[in-house]
Structure formats: structure tokens, C-alpha cells
Amino acid sequence: MxxxxxxxxxxxxxxxxxxxxxxxxxxxxxxxxxxxxxxxxxxxxxxxxxxxxxxxxxxxxxxxxxxxxxxxxxxxxxxxxxxxxxxxxxxxxxxxxxxxxxxxxxxxxxxxxxxxxxxxxxxxxxxxxxxxxxxxxxxxxxxxxxxxxxxxxxxxxxxxxxxxxxxxxxxxxxxLTAAGNALDRGFNRRVYTAHFLATLKQKALKKARQFPGTLDADAIARAASFREFDTLVTARLHGFRDADDYWLRASSxxxxxxxxxxxxxxxxxxxxxxxxxxxxxxxxxxxxxxxxxxxxxxxxxxxxxxxxxxxxxxxxxxxxxxxxxxx
Structure with a gap:
């Protein structure tokens, strides 16, 4: 219809x-x-x-x-x-x-x-x-x-x-720089960032086990911000220097x-x-x-x-x- x-x-x-x-x-x-x-x-x-x-x-x-x-x-x-x-x-x-x-x-x-x-x-x-x-x-x-x-x-x-x-x-x-900084502060960090990191970190830790030496599992487990996660995982897996480099180069x-x-x-x-x-x-x-x-x-x-x-x-x-x- x-x-x-x-x-x-x-x-x-x-x-x-x-x-x-x-x-x-x-x-x-x-x-x-x-x-x-x-x-x-x-x-x-x-x-x-x-x-x-x-x-x-x-x-x-x-x-x-x-x-x-x-x-x-x-x-x-x-x-x-x-x-x-x-x-x-x-x-x-x-x-x-x-x-x-x-x-x-x-x-x-x-x-x-x-x-x-x-x-x-x-x-x-x-x-x-x-x-x-x-x-x-x-x-x-x-x-x-x-x-x-x-x-x-x-x-x-x-x-x-x-x-x-x-x-x-x-x-x-x-x-992405403005968004990343906003999400890593105050209420946003405690609610939205914590919610996303729960599954993102779980996936990243599985990658670390699957491909030894690629990612730092201990540091990922401790990550509590998007800046930390994007530096440790997103940037590492996709050819960026760190979170700042990723946020700058990937922004639309x-x-x-x-x-x-x-x-x-x-x-x-x-x-x-x-x-x-x-x-x-x-x-x-x-x-x-x-x-x-x-x-x-x-x-x-x-x-x-x-x-x-x-x-x-x-x-x-x-x-x-x-x-x-x-x-």
C-alpha cells in the first residue's frame, strides 16, 4: 500500500x-x-x-x-x-x-x-x-x-x-573534536559515553585477544573517555596518530x-x-x-x-x- x-x-x-x-x-x-x-x-x-x-x-x-x-x-x-x-x-x-x-x-x-x-x-x-x-x-x-x-x-x-x-x-x-570534547564531560560522560563504551570496549578487547600485539587490552579496559578509546582503538586500527588526529581528519x-x-x-x-x-x-x-x-x-x-x-x-x-x- x-x-x-x-x-x-x-x-x-x-x-x-x-x-x-x-x-x-x-x-x-x-x-x-x-x-x-x-x-x-x-x-x-x-x-x-x-x-x-x-x-x-x-x-x-x-x-x-x-x-x-x-x-x-x-x-x-x-x-x-x-x-x-x-x-x-x-x-x-x-x-x-x-x-x-x-x-x-x-x-x-x-x-x-x-x-x-x-x-x-x-x-x-x-x-x-x-x-x-x-x-x-x-x-x-x-x-x-x-x-x-x-x-x-x-x-x-x-x-x-x-x-x-x-x-x-x-x-x-x-x-568530531567539538563532539568528542562535549561527550567526555560531566553528565554526558557519565551517561552517553559510559553507555557506548560498554559495548565498544567489549568488542575491542575481543580484537585484542584475536590479534595479539595489535591493541593494548589493559589500557582499553581502563579507558573511561572517548578520547582514550579513540586513541587506543579507533586511531590504532584505522591509521590515525591519536584521537585528536582522527577527530580532525574524519570530521565532515x-x-x-x-x-x-x-x-x-x-x-x-x-x-x-x-x-x-x-x-x-x-x-x-x-x-x-x-x-x-x-x-x-x-x-x-x-x-x-x-x-x-x-x-x-x-x-x-x-x-x-x-x-x-x-x-
Whole structure:
């Protein structure tokens, strides 16, 4: 069944849920989104590793939406269920592309995924396009996945038009230095950083056992900040000097002027993960980039409606953006 396209207005948070922390935590922990049934596809890579794709199959010739999830996310993330459900209702095809080690099975190599892995983004997009060569392909990225997608778009410039019709990034940490410093302080460090490190460290310690001499297991076990973890693990596995070098070189903000695909970038100004002062202005991005920076919304949240609320605004806004060029 194809539903009429919902056209959301500018985002405004419900009065009963004020503040960036409340909007972020409530949307993630308490708003329930119905699950989606996927078809799993595994792509074996030339380097000996693999990538897992979770598909919802639509009508032949209709648009395809690929979603790049956030840090430690997956096709089971609430935002993935919500977007893929909308995609299926429209008769489109959709796919959640898992980064390495995020599909429920450990990847095989001494590497993981990171916020600036534009090579991996390009590999994934080429694969998805090969499955639907004649259909419009739209790409969405959430948080870390949004930053990686924007890096690929900026580095590719006009060449990206051969693969992607339209793109969007939600709550992307455009300035990783600002985001990393914000997440390593106070409440953010005790809640969000501690939450992410619980699984990130577990995966890294398994890598240390699997590939002796690659990582310092004792130091990883003691790590209590993103700066420590990214220096000990992310930088070590992916060729950066340390966290500062990684954050500087992987940030998407410097390449936003080079984007040549119509791209929507949505960041709430009360996002706990990225301070508002680090957000770009319209003068700092390409003319093909549309910036939306509502005062409220939290991080990958944007709750709406009467209590107990929903997270429908975000997928509606994405579908509206992608619908503009639907053939």
C-alpha cells in the first residue's frame, strides 16, 4: 500500500518533553517503534571480511533508500525501524547497511568502523546501486553514519551524482573534536559515553585477544573517555596518530562546501552530543546543502505528538526530502 506523503512542518518539541537530554533519552528508551521484518544479505569482501545488509523489498523500479546507522546502531535501532517502515509503506525498497561488527556477528579483520570511513560508504553505495541499477538511490545517515556519509559526499563532489540522487544526515557530529570534547564531560560522560563504551570496549578487547600485539587490552579496559578509546582503538586500527588526529581528519564539516548532491542536514541546537556553536552556517556549506537547525530535538530524537509521543517527524522529513525527485 502506498500512503500519501506526509509533509511535516518545522520541528518543534512537545511541551511535555523539554530539554535536549530528556528528548534524547526518552525517545531512545521509552518510545516504542514496531519492528520491521528484514531480508538479510551478506556481501563477502575482497579483503576477507564481510558486510551485512538488511533489506525491505519494494516494487520494481521504485526508489531505494539506504540507511547508515549511528555508533553501535543496527537495523534494530528505533530510527531504522521507523524509516524502513515508512519506506515499505510507500512501495519503495530500503536497506540498512551495517558497519563492520554491528550486524550481530563480529567481523573478521583487525579493523572496525569509524566516523570518516568514506571508502566504506562508497563500497556500500556501489553494492546497493548494483542491486537496483535503474532505480533512484537516496542515502540517509544517522549520527556517526551521517558524518561518514557527508565525508563521502564531500570527497566525491560531482562524482557522487552517479550513485546518489539525494542524501540526508540526521544529528551528524559534523565537528568530531567539538563532539568528542562535549561527550567526555560531566553528565554526558557519565551517561552517553559510559553507555557506548560498554559495548565498544567489549568488542575491542575481543580484537585484542584475536590479534595479539595489535591493541593494548589493559589500557582499553581502563579507558573511561572517548578520547582514550579513540586513541587506543579507533586511531590504532584505522591509521590515525591519536584521537585528536582522527577527530580532525574524519570530521565532515570541512568538506561540506564540496557537496554536489542535494543534501539535507538536520541538527538540533540542543543536541547534547554537539554544541550549537560548532554548527555551520549557510555560508559555510555548498548551495546543494540545506541546513535545518531547530532549537530543540535532542540527538537522533525529534519526538512529537501528545504523551507518550512518537518519533514520526524525522522519517517524514526524510521521505519529504527524497520525494522531491521520485520518478
Amino acid at each position: 502506498i500512503l500519501p506523503n506526509a509533509v511535516p512542518g518545522p520541528y518543534r518539541a512537545p511541551a511535555w518533553l523539554p530539554g535536549g537530554h530528556a528528548q534524547t533519552l526518552y525517545s531512545s528508551l521509552f518510545i516504542r517503534v514496531p519492528p520491521v521484518e528484514y531480508r538479510r544479505e551478506r556481501l563477502e569482501l575482497d579483503d576477507g571480511d564481510f558486510l551485512d545488509f538488511d533489506w525491505v523489498d519494494g516494487d520494481p523500479g521504485q526508489a531505494v533508500v539506504v540507511l547508515f546507522h549511528g555508533l553501535e546502531g543496527s537495523s534494530a535501532s528505533h530510527y531504522a525501524y521507523d524509516l524502513m517502515r515508512r519506506v515499505r509503506q510507500r512501495g519503495w525498497s530500503g536497506v540498512v547497511a551495517h558497519f563492520r561488527g554491528c550486524s550481530g556477528e563480529d567481523n573478521r579483520l583487525p579493523r572496525a568502523y569509524f566516523a570518516g570511513d568514506s571508502v566504506e560508504i562508497g563500497r556500500i553505495l556501489r553494492h546497493v546501486k548494483s542491486r537496483h541499477p535503474d532505480a533512484p538511490l537516496h542515502a540517509a545517515g544517522v549520527s556517526l553514519g551521517g558524518n561518514a556519509l557527508l565525508r563521502w559526499l564531500g570527497e566525491s563532489g560531482a562524482a557522487a551524482q552517479a550513485l546518489v540522487e539525494r542524501a540526508a544526515a540526521i544529528s551528524a557530529p559534523l565537528d 564539516r570541512p568538506v561540506l562546501p564540496a557537496i554536489r548532491v542535494p543534501t539535507l542536514i538536520v541538527n538540533a541546537r540542543n543536541d547534547p552530543f554537539l554544541p550549537a556553536w560548532a554548527l555551520p552556517t549557510a555560508a559555510a556549506v555548498a548551495s546543494d546543502v540545506t541546513l535545518e537547525q531547530p532549537e530543540t530535538g535532542g540527538h537522533v530524537a525529534f519526538p512529537s505528538g501528545p504523551f507518550p509521543g512518537n518519533i514520526d517527524w524525522m522519517p517524514q522529513r526524510l521521505m519529504q526530502h527524497f520525494d522531491t525527485v521520485q520518478r
